[in-house]
Amino acid sequence: xYRKPTFxxxxxxxxxxxxxxxxxxxxxxxxxxxxxxxxxxLVGQKLIPEQPSWVNYRALINSPQxxxxxxxxxxxxxxxxxxILAVAMTSLAAYAFSRFRFRGRRNGLFVFLLIQVFPxxxxxxxxxxxxxxxxxxxxxxxxxxHRALIITYLGGAxxxxxxxxxxxxxxxxxxxxxxxxxxGASPFQAFYRIILPLARPILAVLFFLQFIGIYSExxxxxxxxxxxxxxxxxxxxxxxxxxxxxxxxxVFSAAALLGAIPIVLLFFLVQKxxxxxxxxxxxxx
Amino acid sequence: MFLDKVLAKKxxxxxxxxxxxxxxxxxxxxxxxxxxxTFLVILxxxxxxxxxxxxxxxxxxxxxxxxxxxxxxxxxxxxxxYTVYVSLTNFGTGNILxxxxxxxxxxxxxxxxxxxxxxxxxxxxxxxNGDYIVLLKDNAGNLLLGQDGEIEEIAGNxxxxxxxxxxxxxxxxxxxxxxxxxxxxxxxxxxxxxxxHAQGKVIQLKNFASFTEYIPxxxxxxxxxxxxxxxxxxxxxxxxxYFVSRQGERLxxxxxxxxxxxxxxxxxxxxRISGPFLRVFIWTFQWAFLSVLTTFVLGMILAILLNDxxxxxxxxxxxxxxxxxxxxxxxxxxxxxxxxDDTVGIINKLLQAVLGSGLPWLNDPFWAKTxxxxxxxxxxxxxxxxxxxxxxxxxxxENYEAAAIDGASGWQQFRYITLPMLLVSVGPLLxxxxxxxxxxFVVIYLYNRGRPAMxxxxxxxxxxxxxxxxxxxLSFESGRGADFGLASAVTxxxxxxxxxxxxxxxxxxxxxxxxxxxx
Numbered sequence: 132x133y134r135k136p137t138f139x140x141x142x143x144x145x146x147x148x149x150x151x152x153x154x155x156x157x158x159x160x161x162x163x164x165x166x167x168x169x170x171x172x173l174v175g176q177k178l179i180p181e182q183p184s185w186v187n188y189r190a191l192i193n194s195p196q197x198x199x200x201x202x203x204x205x206x207x208x209x210x211x212x213x214x215i216l217a218v219a220m221t222s223l224a225a226y227a228f229s230r231f232r233f234r235g236r237r238n239g240l241f242v243f244l245l246i247q248v249f250p251x252x253x254x255x256x257x258x259x260x261x262x263x264x265x266x267x268x269x270x271x272x273x274x275x276x277h278r279a280l281i282i283t284y285l286g287g288a289x290x291x292x293x294x295x296x297x298x299x300x301x302x303x304x305x306x307x308x309x310x311x312x313x314x315g316a317s318p319f320q321a322f323y324r325i326i327l328p329l330a331r332p333i334l335a336v337l338f339f340l341q342f343i344g345i346y347s348e349x350x351x352x353x354x355x356x357x358x359x360x361x362x363x364x365x366x367x368x369x370x371x372x373x374x375x376x377x378x379x380x381x382v383f384s385a386a387a388l389l390g391a392i393p394i395v396l397l398f399f400l401v402q403k404x405x406x407x408x409x410x411x412x413x414x415x416x
Numbered sequence: 417m418f419l420d421k422v423l424a425k426k427x428x429x430x431x432x433x434x435x436x437x438x439x440x441x442x443x444x445x446x447x448x449x450x451x452x453x454t455f456l457v458i459l460x461x462x463x464x465x466x467x468x469x470x471x472x473x474x475x476x477x478x479x480x481x482x483x484x485x486x487x488x489x490x491x492x493x494x495x496x497x498y499t500v501y502v503s504l505t506n507f508g509t510g511n512i513l514x515x516x517x518x519x520x521x522x523x524x525x526x527x528x529x530x531x532x533x534x535x536x537x538x539x540x541x542x543x544x545n546g547d548y549i550v551l552l553k554d555n556a557g558n559l560l561l562g563q564d565g566e567i568e569e570i571a572g573n574x575x576x577x578x579x580x581x582x583x584x585x586x587x588x589x590x591x592x593x594x595x596x597x598x599x600x601x602x603x604x605x606x607x608x609x610x611x612x613h614a615q616g617k618v619i620q621l622k623n624f625a626s627f628t629e630y631i632p633x634x635x636x637x638x639x640x641x642x643x644x645x646x647x648x649x650x651x652x653x654x655x656x657x658y659f660v661s662r663q664g665e666r667l668x669x670x671x672x673x674x675x676x677x678x679x680x681x682x683x684x685x686x687x688r689i690s691g692p693f694l695r696v697f698i699w700t701f702q703w704a705f706l707s708v709l710t711t712f713v714l715g716m717i718l719a720i721l722l723n724d725x726x727x728x729x730x731x732x733x734x735x736x737x738x739x740x741x742x743x744x745x746x747x748x749x750x751x752x753x754x755x756x757d758d759t760v761g762i763i764n765k766l767l768q769a770v771l772g773s774g775l776p777w778l779n780d781p782f783w784a785k786t787x788x789x790x791x792x793x794x795x796x797x798x799x800x801x802x803x804x805x806x807x808x809x810x811x812x813x814e815n816y817e818a819a820a821i822d823g824a825s826g827w828q829q830f831r832y833i834t835l836p837m838l839l840v841s842v843g844p845l846l847x848x849x850x851x852x853x854x855x856x857f858v859v860i861y862l863y864n865r866g867r868p869a870m871x872x873x874x875x876x877x878x879x880x881x882x883x884x885x886x887x888x889x890l891s892f893e894s895g896r897g898a899d900f901g902l903a904s905a906v907t908x909x910x911x912x913x914x915x916x917x918x919x920x921x922x923x924x925x926x927x928x929x930x931x932x933x934x935x
Binding site: 220248251267369384 | 443446447450452455475476477478479480481483484485487488490491492493494495496498499502507714717718721722724726727733735736737738739740741742743744745746747748750751752753754755757759760761762794797798855857858861862884887888891892900903904907910911914915918
């Protein structure tokens with residue numbers, strides 16, 4: 132299909148790509164520029180700030196009105212705890228589905244597949260009401276607690292990941308465990324000592340994907356969390372900027388940039404797996 | 417040594433489950449006293465299941481599956497069923513509580529009868545834990561001791577009452593110290609919380625100087641299913657989630673109750689609801705379709721360009737073009753909201769410089785929708801580019817060679833080879849992407865929260881609201897109060913559409929059959 136292009140057609144191709152590049156990168160560049168613009172408004176912003184300064188970053192870190200570092204910490208903490216627990220529970224379930232033969236195995240796998248058809252956010256009203264009830268009885272797990280949010284995320288994380296993980300485990304030859312059994316290992320030891328170390332790559336990928344997904348989640352956090360010091364970055368940033376684009380643009384830009392950097396880095400780290408996962412039907416949230 | 421280890425493990429396990437079951441039992445008692453029977457059943461089933469799974473050696477694989485499954489059942493499956501239940505009720509502001517809870521609440525309301533006894537009082541405090549005792553005296557001079565919500569008659573010479581200086585004023589009871597007038601004034605709010613129960617009455621603080629009797633105002637008669645106002649004998653009957661008198665007076669709060677398909681009928685028949693709902697419904701489909709179309713077209717063009725081995729800087733271009741996809745969507749949506757801002761946004765400033773005036777990106781339905789499509793194009797084209805790049809590599813080069821020999825033009829090669837083959841392999845992903853955007857709450861809500869508002873809508877519906885953001889606003893942002901029932905009805909409709917799309921996708925790809933063969 133492709134031949135060595137003529138000069139003109141080559142020029143057109145590069146032009147088209149450059150045009151899209153401008154579209155793709157302009158918001159990013161504009162945010163970087165805005166974060167260094169000391170005026171903190173959208174009105175007077177130039178592409179290259181006349182007197183670049185760290186003023187917005189300092190305001191971001193020090194303001195008690197919008198505890199950005201705390202929000203960021205909340206997001207990282209919640210994403211971290213959820214991802215670790217989710218990967219642990221996922222590997223256990225995936226191992227059983229991959230290695231053991233038992234009644235109800237196929238049906239169980241189907242249920243896991245069918246449930247993930249309905250994204251958890253669809254049931255946000257029910258989940259909110261659920262924790263409203265829980266709150267009356269066990270306030271420690273009620274609305275506006277990180278525990279409630281983590282538990283919610285855990286519930287939603289199991290279905291998809293079990294399938295991805297099972298697919299990977301199926302490719303590890305059984306002979307490895309059989310050798311371990313002969314040496315007297317229990318099934319759990321075989322899983323823990325033999326299979327898990329071999330599955331490290333997929334564990335890492337699942338962990339990072341899960342982390343990215345939860346860090347970026349907005350709806351359920353919005354519904355379940357309410358007090359300022361409990362918010363995640365996604366909800367905090369939204370309440371902070373809420374319609375005040377004229378006045379808070381500089382600080383918001385700095386926050387957006389700092390908030391995005393960890394995820395962008397993680398994304399490029401696991402990009403290869405995201406891309407191969409894409410062709411298997413995953414859609415990033 | 418080995419045996420010891422096994423034994424130690426067993427003991428540890430039994431110890432762990434003993435603790436766990438004790439905790440579960442404690443929770444069960446709490447749940448029972450709170451009359452939270454649904455949770456109680458869930459807790460009991462869960463506990464029994466966990467014990468059976470881990471303490472017996474039967475069903476060994478379950479040990480691996482149960483932890484994750486429990487979370488999934490409780491937070492994915494149960495909410496789905498609960499949504500169905502709520503959609504069939506009038507659950508919402510004013511009707512939050514169950515009927516039992518409302519009856520209990522009403523029965524705890526008291527009124528002050530006309531000939532009620534009044535008591536002068538002295539209050540005593542335990543400085544260690546802040547508990548109070550009150551000593552009441554009626555007009556006849558009888559003494560009553562009120563403690564821990566109970567009342568007890570007491571003689572003036574009871575040995576608990578200490579009057580050390582013999583001036584007729586008790587200074588101490590059981591180690592509780594008399595409050596001065598100043599302290600009473602300071603602790604009035606605390607004293608108001610004291611409720612002393614005696615023979616169906618409640619004795620409570622009336623004003624600074626006295627306590628008085630209150631008697632229950634409402635009584636529920638289960639055999640007639642009605643509430644009687646004991647003050648005036650008025651009867652209140654159950655009517656549409658409230659207790660209502662013959663004159664039509666309603667007792668607040670209302671309770672939630674089963675209303676069948678009413679919420680669904682409201683969506684279809686109530687003109688002030690169905691009109692906006694229909695517009696939201698249509699826009700949701702337009703939005704999902706246009707999102708997929710625009711992102712796919714741009715992604716495909718870029719993929720075809722970048723797939724060319726003769727193109728310089730391919731790797732660099734690809735890495736840069738993926739950047740929008742790597743940024744969390746909530747950040748991108750908020751940033752774009754700033755760029756599109758009507759008054760201070762850079763886009764309108766550029767338009768002003770070029771065209772002389774900006775566009776109403778937030779307040780005009782058409783332009784708000786256009787902005788959303790542009791934003792979602794930005795967010796989504798890298799994904800389409802990546803999947804198309806993957807798919808293009810699987811199209812054999814010979815097809816093009818054969819076509820070239822037959823004299824096909826570049827366009828014909830694209831139209832009859834590239835596009836059909838691309839669509840076959842990325843088709844399922846396009847459908848998945850449609851389903852995803854169908855519920856793409858983040859972009860819609862963070863850009864403009866569904867606004868501009870529709871004129872004349874009874875429910876909070878906006879021109880850019882999609883179904884999922886509509887349910888959110890019905891539940892959490894309505895000025896008229898939450899309508900969880902209606903929101904859940906809309907959610908059920910989303911469930912059905914999502915299920916339909918997915919079913920279609922499975923049929924189209926044969927994914928289910930493939931899964932069946934491979935599990």
